[in-house]
Amino acid sequence: MSDQKESGKAFSKVMINLLKGVMYADEDPKLWQHLLNLQVRVRDYAREIGLSLEISEDEGFAWLKTIEEQGEGEELPRLISRRQLSYPVSLLLALLRRRLAEHDATSSDNRLILSKGDIVEMITTFLPSGSNEVKMVNQVESHLKKVADMGFVRFLRSGKDTIEVRRILKVFVDAQWLNEFDQRIKEYLLSAGGEVKEDE
Amino acid sequence: MSLSYNDILQLFKFHSGWKLLRADSAPLIISFLNKAFIEPNLRSISRSNLISKLEDTLYELRQSENEECYPRSASAYLEDWAHDSKGWLRKFYPDDSDEPHFDLTPATEKVIGWLESLSGRAFIGTESRLMTIFEILRQMVLGAETDVATRIEALEAEKNQIDKQIEAIKNGEVPVLDQTALRERFMQFSTMSNDLRSDFRAVEENFRKLDLQVREKIASWEGRKGDLLEEIFGERDVITDSDQGRSFQAFWDFLMSPSSQEEFSELLQKVFAMDCISSSKPDNRLRRIHFDWLEAGEKTQRTVANLSEQLRRYLDNQAYLENKRIMSILDSISQGALRVKHNMPRNSTFMNLDKLSPDIHLIMERPLFKPNAEIDLSGVILEAEEAEFDSGALFNQIYVDRAELEANIRRELQTVSQVTLCALTEKYPLRKGLAELVCYISIASATHLSVFDEECEESIRWEDSDGRFRRATLPRIIFNRS
Numbered sequence: 001m002s003d004q005k006e007s008g009k010a011f012s013k014v015m016i017n018l019l020k021g022v023m024y025a026d027e028d029p030k031l032w033q034h035l036l037n038l039q040v041r042v043r044d045y046a047r048e049i050g051l052s053l054e055i056s057e058d059e060g061f062a063w064l065k066t067i068e069e070q071g072e073g074e075e076l077p078r079l080i081s082r083r084q085l086s087y088p089v090s091l092l093l094a095l096l097r098r099r100l101a102e103h104d105a106t107s108s109d110n111r112l113i114l115s116k117g118d119i120v121e122m123i124t125t126f127l128p129s130g131s132n133e134v135k136m137v138n139q140v141e142s143h144l145k146k147v148a149d150m151g152f153v154r155f156l157r158s159g160k161d162t163i164e165v166r167r168i169l170k171v172f173v174d175a176q177w178l179n180e181f182d183q184r185i186k187e188y189l190l191s192a193g194g195e196v197k198e199d200e
Numbered sequence: 201m202s203l204s205y206n207d208i209l210q211l212f213k214f215h216s217g218w219k220l221l222r223a224d225s226a227p228l229i230i231s232f233l234n235k236a237f238i239e240p241n242l243r244s245i246s247r248s249n250l251i252s253k254l255e256d257t258l259y260e261l262r263q264s265e266n267e268e269c270y271p272r273s274a275s276a277y278l279e280d281w282a283h284d285s286k287g288w289l290r291k292f293y294p295d296d297s298d299e300p301h302f303d304l305t306p307a308t309e310k311v312i313g314w315l316e317s318l319s320g321r322a323f324i325g326t327e328s329r330l331m332t333i334f335e336i337l338r339q340m341v342l343g344a345e346t347d348v349a350t351r352i353e354a355l356e357a358e359k360n361q362i363d364k365q366i367e368a369i370k371n372g373e374v375p376v377l378d379q380t381a382l383r384e385r386f387m388q389f390s391t392m393s394n395d396l397r398s399d400f401r402a403v404e405e406n407f408r409k410l411d412l413q414v415r416e417k418i419a420s421w422e423g424r425k426g427d428l429l430e431e432i433f434g435e436r437d438v439i440t441d442s443d444q445g446r447s448f449q450a451f452w453d454f455l456m457s458p459s460s461q462e463e464f465s466e467l468l469q470k471v472f473a474m475d476c477i478s479s480s481k482p483d484n485r486l487r488r489i490h491f492d493w494l495e496a497g498e499k500t501q502r503t504v505a506n507l508s509e510q511l512r513r514y515l516d517n518q519a520y521l522e523n524k525r526i527m528s529i530l531d532s533i534s535q536g537a538l539r540v541k542h543n544m545p546r547n548s549t550f551m552n553l554d555k556l557s558p559d560i561h562l563i564m565e566r567p568l569f570k571p572n573a574e575i576d577l578s579g580v581i582l583e584a585e586e587a588e589f590d591s592g593a594l595f596n597q598i599y600v601d602r603a604e605l606e607a608n609i610r611r612e613l614q615t616v617s618q619v620t621l622c623a624l625t626e627k628y629p630l631r632k633g634l635a636e637l638v639c640y641i642s643i644a645s646a647t648h649l650s651v652f653d654e655e656c657e658e659s660i661r662w663e664d665s666d667g668r669f670r671r672a673t674l675p676r677i678i679f680n681r682s
Contacts, residue, residue, distance in 0.1 A: 004425060014414050014503075016387055019557060019558060019560065021556055021557040022505065022556050022557070026295065026296075031282075032220070051558075058512075058513045059513065060476065063556060063557070064237075064557065064558070065554070066554065069533060072577075079558045080554055080555050080557065080558045081552055081555055081558075081559065082553065082555065083550040083552065083555050084547070084549040084551075084552060085529070085549070085550060085551045085552065085553055086545075086548050086550055087544055087545040087546075087550040087551075088258075089542070090550050090551040091533075091537055093307065093553070094533050097526065098526075098527070098529070098530045101523050101526055101527060103528075104415075104523070105415055105416075105418070105419040105523075106412070106415060106416070106419075107415075108408055108411040108412065108415070108506075108507050108511075109293070110295065110297070110506075110510055111293050113293055118427040126534070126538060126541055126542075127541065128541055128542050128544065135447065141300075141528055150553070151556045154297040154423065157298040157299075157490075164298075168556070172553060172554065172556070173553075174522065174526075175522050175525045175526050175529060175551065177551075178526060178529045178530065178533065179529055180551070181551055182532050182533050182536060183535060185536035185537065185540060186536060187535065188540060188545055189536065189539060191538060192540075192543055192545075
């Protein structure tokens, strides 16, 4: 009896945590174990509200995703909303994704940690070179904050200028998303009448 | 390796160990790192910890040498030493910490070891080393022999040898190692043990290099994926099955077996009990060297497991294909992004991305408007008189004599027209720590004759009651005579 109670409580904890955000194995190993044990129940529950449970055991994180209804039948309203991203924020995400891929190819370190300076340097190549550098850095910082709000990067507690790129970024900024981004840039180039040279 | 002119030139220019020897501040770096890492046998030190150690060292140096030497801050030095161009420290983030940690690189460790060997040993034992070499050769020849007859022959010969020895002892001839031979062997034991301990850094580094090679191979692989997997995995695990991996595993298995641990401890104890050894004051750390090995070995073991796991993850089916595709799309995006650089899309929505989780806001969870309640204090009367205790105890924790500090300032201003707080505290060191500093600040703010210069910062140091150095950074405070 108490066993059942216990597992019921664990299930609720798992579910609530998932609804609140990505669950990381290393943040709470015990809860992660519960999740793995209770997978089937969690999946069933999530399906009822139009969500599917995704687990990446290798990477050690789990999250909920909207089930895209295909074919007939009335569509459920989306529980997880979409976030609208401006161009620079989208670009920042793409560049961070590249950093992550390069990091995996060249380092045995699991965590990708960058300084704010690294990020500014990485993106300034793609931003118009204005005269006001301070303003530009501030802008990059505000973009970065947005990315942090989304949960893809995390400011480290130790140094205020150090950032960890969370590996969940891999899942969301995937080939499909990047492809779409690429297409939109191309469309934009066509509609905006092509590029503008610096000296014009 | 060959030591041709070009090889040496290469080492001279690029080897971080040699760079360390050539560095102007080599005495500082090497002595400090030796004290911080090698002496206590530490494998990683957190940044803040290492900075405070270095700060103390720098402070002492500036006191004893001169004020101007080593002008940079401790953190700047550490960053510099860990930079790729130097490579004397390895900076890394442990999985469970947000703070960077530092460890020595094998190159630095080698330099320290080499410098130590320069100081010359009392005598160099040649005999015991020759014996060791003989023993190794014998092991190799015998161990590689597959012919049964030869093996039995060798064992027979050994048996005869032992029989002869037993016979000799029975007849009263007991051969004993003399003191020189014992000391010589002990010295060899101590060098080899210490070497082994320091080898772990190099072993780990080798593992990391191996891992990197594999990653590079994967990243640049052009052929079919099946071939790649075959090439890399074949029938073995690249890391644990390398020479390095096997040797390490065998070492580890031997060290971990309870019987060999027991035997080792027992042997050590007996050796340390010998008169000629204990009288030569051996390094006591050697007594527990096998625990050091265990500790260092365990860390290496974890690194290997980690590397294997991450490599496997990297090779994961989908990730591999997706990474290739992603890189080519990213190239295209970069090109596009460069072309729109001066005419960036301004609209607030360029792309969409699912949030990581649903936003659940329940209307009832929003707090209702609540007027700020004013707390009526008039009715509360604090009756302190009734409580009988000496409130002086609260104030006497640290007593700072304000008059004395004011006198210090006045005395100083008799010879000069103005003096900074920093200069003042150098002449009259803070004895009550922060409380005294605060008192100075309050004196400064009470008189219009002092200036707070917000543009400049000053560091003020003092030694607290535990003998540790503390430092406060504050705007420059200047006391003026008039």
